[in-house]
Amino acid sequence: MSTVLIVEDEARITSFLTKGLKAAGFVPKVADTGRDAIEMALLGDIDIILLDVGLPDIDGFQVLEQLRGQGVTTPVIMLTARASVADRVAGLEGGADDYLPKPFSFDELVARIRLRLRPREAPAADPGVLEHRDLALDIRTRRMRVEGQWVDLSAREFALAEVFMRHPGQVLSREQLLANVWGLDFDPGSNVVDVYVSYLRGKLGKERLETVRGVGYRLV
Ligand code: CA
Numbered sequence: 001m002s003t004v005l006i007v008e009d010e011a012r013i014t015s016f017l018t019k020g021l022k023a024a025g026f027v028p029k030v031a032d033t034g035r036d037a038i039e040m041a042l043l044g045d046i047d048i049i050l051l052d053v054g055l056p057d058i059d060g061f062q063v064l065e066q067l068r069g070q071g072v073t074t075p076v077i078m079l080t081a082r083a084s085v086a087d088r089v090a091g092l093e094g095g096a097d098d099y100l101p102k103p104f105s106f107d108e109l110v111a112r113i114r115l116r117l118r119p120r121e122a123p124a125a126d127p128g129v130l131e132h133r134d135l136a137l138d139i140r141t142r143r144m145r146v147e148g149q150w151v152d153l154s155a156r157e158f159a160l161a162e163v164f165m166r167h168p169g170q171v172l173s174r175e176q177l178l179a180n181v182w183g184l185d186f187d188p189g190s191n192v193v194d195v196y197v198s199y200l201r202g203k204l205g206k207e208r209l210e211t212v213r214g215v216g217y218r219l220v
Contacts (some may be wrong), residue, residue, distance in 0.1 A: 002047040002117055003027040007037040007063065008079070009056050017050070020106050026113070034058035041072050042218075044170035048113055051096070053080035053087065061094055068095035071169035071220050075116040079104070130165040132219065135204065137165045144203065151203050156181065160196050164209065164219040173216035 004021050008014050009032045021028040029046070031037035034055045041049060049067075053060040064076055075097040080087055092099060097116050100109060130137045136145040142158045143150045153161060159181045163172060174193045178184040182192065197217055201209050210218045 001025060001027050002113075003029060003045055004113065005029050005031060005037065005040055005046045005049045005074075007031045007034070007049060007055065007060065008052040009033065009054070010052075013052075016106075017109075020110075024110050032056070034060070034063040037063050038066055041067055041074060042070065042171045042212075044167055044172075046074050048116055049074055049076045050109075050113075051076050051078050053078060061090055064094045064096055071218070073169060077109075077112055077116065130162070132165055132168040135165065135208070137161055146204055153203065154199075156196055157200050157203070160200055161204075164200075164217075168219050171212045171215050171218045177216065
Protein backbone atom coordinates (compact mmCIF):
# COMPACT_ATOMS: atom_id res chain seq x y z
CA MET A 1 0.00 0.00 0.00
CA SER A 2 1.22 3.47 -0.82
CA THR A 3 1.60 6.13 1.85
CA VAL A 4 0.32 9.59 0.93
CA LEU A 5 1.50 12.59 2.95
CA ILE A 6 -1.20 15.28 2.97
CA VAL A 7 0.30 18.70 3.71
CA GLU A 8 -2.59 21.02 4.48
CA ASP A 9 -3.65 23.12 7.45
CA GLU A 10 -7.41 23.17 6.90
CA ALA A 11 -8.91 20.42 9.06
CA ARG A 12 -12.00 20.17 6.88
CA ILE A 13 -9.88 19.32 3.84
CA THR A 14 -7.46 16.97 5.60
CA SER A 15 -10.36 15.04 7.13
CA PHE A 16 -12.06 14.73 3.75
CA LEU A 17 -8.83 13.63 2.04
CA THR A 18 -7.87 11.22 4.83
CA LYS A 19 -11.21 9.42 4.68
CA GLY A 20 -11.29 9.33 0.90
CA LEU A 21 -7.71 8.11 0.50
CA LYS A 22 -8.20 5.36 3.09
CA ALA A 23 -11.30 4.20 1.23
CA ALA A 24 -9.29 4.21 -2.01
CA GLY A 25 -6.69 1.89 -0.46
CA PHE A 26 -3.94 4.37 0.47
CA VAL A 27 -2.30 5.02 3.83
CA PRO A 28 -2.78 8.74 4.51
CA LYS A 29 -0.56 10.78 6.85
CA VAL A 30 -1.11 14.46 7.65
CA ALA A 31 1.28 17.35 8.24
CA ASP A 32 -0.41 20.69 8.98
CA THR A 33 2.68 22.88 8.79
CA GLY A 34 5.47 23.15 6.23
CA ARG A 35 8.14 22.27 8.79
CA ASP A 36 6.34 19.12 9.92
CA ALA A 37 5.97 18.15 6.26
CA ILE A 38 9.72 18.47 5.66
CA GLU A 39 10.53 16.45 8.76
CA MET A 40 8.11 13.67 7.82
CA ALA A 41 9.27 13.55 4.20
CA LEU A 42 12.93 13.34 5.27
CA LEU A 43 12.23 10.48 7.66
CA GLY A 44 10.96 8.53 4.69
CA ASP A 45 8.33 5.90 4.00
CA ILE A 46 6.25 8.41 2.04
CA ASP A 47 5.35 7.42 -1.53
CA ILE A 48 3.75 10.66 -2.67
CA ILE A 49 3.13 14.13 -1.23
CA LEU A 50 0.01 16.28 -1.70
CA LEU A 51 1.30 19.75 -0.96
CA ASP A 52 -0.93 22.76 -0.34
CA VAL A 53 0.57 26.16 -1.16
CA GLY A 54 -1.09 28.07 1.70
CA LEU A 55 0.39 26.83 5.00
CA PRO A 56 0.68 28.60 8.36
CA ASP A 57 4.50 28.76 8.53
CA ILE A 58 6.39 28.47 5.25
CA ASP A 59 4.49 28.11 1.97
CA GLY A 60 4.26 24.99 -0.17
CA PHE A 61 6.79 26.29 -2.70
CA GLN A 62 9.39 26.72 0.05
CA VAL A 63 8.63 23.22 1.35
CA LEU A 64 9.16 21.85 -2.15
CA GLU A 65 12.38 23.79 -2.63
CA GLN A 66 13.81 22.49 0.66
CA LEU A 67 12.84 18.90 -0.08
CA ARG A 68 14.34 18.89 -3.55
CA GLY A 69 17.40 20.76 -2.22
CA GLN A 70 17.93 17.93 0.28
CA GLY A 71 17.69 15.25 -2.38
CA VAL A 72 14.14 14.03 -1.64
CA THR A 73 12.76 12.73 -4.94
CA THR A 74 9.30 11.66 -3.67
CA PRO A 75 6.65 12.72 -6.24
CA VAL A 76 4.84 15.93 -5.26
CA ILE A 77 1.40 17.08 -6.40
CA MET A 78 0.83 20.75 -5.53
CA LEU A 79 -2.67 21.74 -4.41
CA THR A 80 -3.72 25.35 -4.37
CA ALA A 81 -6.66 27.68 -4.51
CA ARG A 82 -4.48 30.14 -6.37
CA ALA A 83 -5.16 28.68 -9.80
CA SER A 84 -2.92 31.08 -11.65
CA VAL A 85 -0.53 30.28 -14.44
CA ALA A 86 2.30 31.82 -12.43
CA ASP A 87 1.75 29.35 -9.57
CA ARG A 88 1.64 26.45 -11.94
CA VAL A 89 4.92 27.42 -13.52
CA ALA A 90 6.54 28.04 -10.12
CA GLY A 91 5.36 24.63 -8.90
CA LEU A 92 6.66 22.70 -11.85
CA GLU A 93 9.95 24.59 -12.03
CA GLY A 94 10.42 24.02 -8.31
CA GLY A 95 10.31 20.28 -8.88
CA ALA A 96 6.61 19.46 -8.46
CA ASP A 97 5.48 16.51 -10.57
CA ASP A 98 1.94 17.72 -10.97
CA TYR A 99 -0.38 20.52 -10.06
CA LEU A 100 -4.04 20.43 -9.12
CA PRO A 101 -6.05 23.66 -8.62
CA LYS A 102 -8.69 23.71 -5.87
CA PRO A 103 -11.50 22.85 -5.97
CA PHE A 104 -10.64 19.50 -7.51
CA SER A 105 -12.70 16.35 -7.77
CA PHE A 106 -11.59 13.54 -5.53
CA ASP A 107 -11.63 11.10 -8.46
CA GLU A 108 -9.28 13.31 -10.39
CA LEU A 109 -6.93 13.54 -7.42
CA VAL A 110 -6.81 9.73 -7.08
CA ALA A 111 -6.20 9.36 -10.82
CA ARG A 112 -3.26 11.80 -10.61
CA ILE A 113 -1.83 10.01 -7.57
CA ARG A 114 -1.99 6.64 -9.33
CA LEU A 115 -0.37 8.11 -12.42
CA ARG A 116 2.56 9.51 -10.40
CA LEU A 117 3.04 6.35 -8.36
CA ARG A 118 3.14 3.96 -11.29
CA PRO A 119 6.70 4.56 -12.54
CA ARG A 120 8.12 4.03 -9.05
CA GLU A 121 6.21 0.80 -8.54
CA ALA A 122 7.44 -0.73 -11.79
CA PRO A 123 10.29 -3.19 -11.18
CA ALA A 124 13.74 -1.94 -12.09
CA ALA A 125 15.18 -3.19 -15.37
CA ASP A 126 17.94 -4.98 -13.47
CA PRO A 127 16.95 -5.61 -9.86
CA GLY A 128 20.42 -6.99 -9.19
CA VAL A 129 21.89 -3.49 -9.25
CA LEU A 130 20.77 -0.52 -7.17
CA GLU A 131 21.65 2.83 -8.69
CA HIS A 132 21.69 6.35 -7.30
CA ARG A 133 23.26 9.12 -9.35
CA ASP A 134 26.80 7.90 -10.18
CA LEU A 135 26.74 5.16 -7.52
CA ALA A 136 25.75 1.58 -8.25
CA LEU A 137 25.57 -1.34 -5.84
CA ASP A 138 25.71 -4.83 -7.33
CA ILE A 139 23.68 -7.09 -5.03
CA ARG A 140 25.18 -10.28 -6.46
CA THR A 141 28.87 -9.45 -6.42
CA ARG A 142 28.52 -7.15 -3.35
CA ARG A 143 30.61 -4.49 -4.99
CA MET A 144 29.98 -0.82 -5.38
CA ARG A 145 30.73 1.37 -8.37
CA VAL A 146 31.92 4.82 -7.42
CA GLU A 147 32.74 7.28 -10.19
CA GLY A 148 33.18 4.40 -12.62
CA GLN A 149 35.46 2.31 -10.36
CA TRP A 150 34.27 -0.90 -8.68
CA VAL A 151 35.24 -1.13 -5.02
CA ASP A 152 34.97 -4.15 -2.73
CA LEU A 153 32.95 -3.89 0.46
CA SER A 154 33.07 -5.99 3.61
CA ALA A 155 29.82 -7.81 4.51
CA ARG A 156 28.79 -5.12 7.01
CA GLU A 157 29.77 -2.27 4.70
CA PHE A 158 27.71 -3.89 1.97
CA ALA A 159 24.67 -4.26 4.23
CA LEU A 160 24.99 -0.63 5.31
CA ALA A 161 25.47 0.57 1.71
CA GLU A 162 22.38 -1.40 0.65
CA VAL A 163 20.18 0.32 3.26
CA PHE A 164 21.40 3.75 2.11
CA MET A 165 20.99 2.87 -1.59
CA ARG A 166 17.42 1.69 -0.98
CA HIS A 167 16.57 4.98 0.74
CA PRO A 168 18.54 7.69 -1.08
CA GLY A 169 17.99 11.18 0.28
CA GLN A 170 16.29 9.92 3.44
CA VAL A 171 17.67 10.47 6.90
CA LEU A 172 18.29 7.10 8.52
CA SER A 173 18.58 7.09 12.29
CA ARG A 174 21.18 5.05 14.18
CA GLU A 175 18.28 2.93 15.48
CA GLN A 176 17.09 2.19 11.92
CA LEU A 177 20.63 1.31 10.83
CA LEU A 178 21.21 -0.91 13.88
CA ALA A 179 17.96 -2.74 13.17
CA ASN A 180 18.54 -3.17 9.43
CA VAL A 181 22.27 -3.87 9.35
CA TRP A 182 23.00 -5.47 12.71
CA GLY A 183 19.53 -6.87 13.49
CA LEU A 184 19.51 -5.08 16.86
CA ASP A 185 16.34 -3.55 18.20
CA PHE A 186 18.25 -1.68 20.89
CA ASP A 187 21.27 0.58 20.95
CA PRO A 188 24.15 -1.41 22.49
CA GLY A 189 25.70 1.90 23.51
CA SER A 190 28.63 1.55 21.16
CA ASN A 191 29.58 3.74 18.25
CA VAL A 192 29.47 0.84 15.79
CA VAL A 193 27.17 2.70 13.36
CA ASP A 194 29.43 5.74 13.27
CA VAL A 195 32.50 3.55 12.78
CA TYR A 196 30.98 1.73 9.80
CA VAL A 197 29.64 4.95 8.31
CA SER A 198 33.20 6.26 8.42
CA TYR A 199 34.50 3.08 6.72
CA LEU A 200 31.90 3.51 4.00
CA ARG A 201 32.77 7.18 3.62
CA GLY A 202 36.35 6.15 3.06
CA LYS A 203 35.22 4.08 0.07
CA LEU A 204 32.46 6.29 -1.36
CA GLY A 205 33.82 9.73 -0.54
CA LYS A 206 33.12 11.60 2.68
CA GLU A 207 30.60 14.04 1.21
CA ARG A 208 28.19 11.34 0.07
CA LEU A 209 27.05 10.33 3.54
CA GLU A 210 25.90 13.40 5.35
CA THR A 211 25.60 13.61 9.13
CA VAL A 212 22.23 14.99 10.22
CA ARG A 213 23.01 16.21 13.70
CA GLY A 214 21.02 14.48 16.41
CA VAL A 215 19.15 12.32 13.90
CA GLY A 216 21.40 10.11 11.80
CA TYR A 217 22.85 9.91 8.31
CA ARG A 218 21.69 10.48 4.77
CA LEU A 219 22.96 9.41 1.36
CA VAL A 220 23.04 12.60 -0.72
CA1 CA B 1 -4.04 25.64 3.33
